[in-house]
Amino acid sequence: MEALSEDLIEKKLLHFPDWEYHENAIWAEFEFDSFKDCFSAMSRIAFECEALNHHPNWSNAYNVLTISLSTHDANGVTIKDFKLAEAIEAIVEVQE
Known part of the structure; x- marks a missing residue:
């Protein structure tokens, strides 16, 4: 890729x-x-990451989740990152 x-x-x-x-x-x-809502979203995102076999760099501090996506094998951003971002957006939207 x-x-x-x-x-x-x-x-x-x-x-x-x-x-x-x-x-x-x-x-x-x-x-x-x-924090509970943040952790719940992270758990749901983790299942999407596994399904896509693509894992973010992320961190959370209390109720804030920070996510960075890049494809290490390609040394940059690929379509795979946008597919995961789309899944993350759907999960976060449901949480709101």
Whole structure:
């Protein structure tokens, strides 16, 4: 799988308003009502990650989840990252 060009990444990000491109990855930060809600979303996201065999760099501090997606084998952002971002968006949207 090949890394996408920066122009194509920026174009695709128009459909992902919560995400930004920097440091060779796409990034998002989501805030939830509580730690429990954040952890619940992380658990649901983990199942999607396994299904797609693609795993984010992420962290959480209380009710804030920070996610970074890139494809290490391609040394950049690929379509795989956008597929996972789309799944994450669907999960986070349900939580809100």
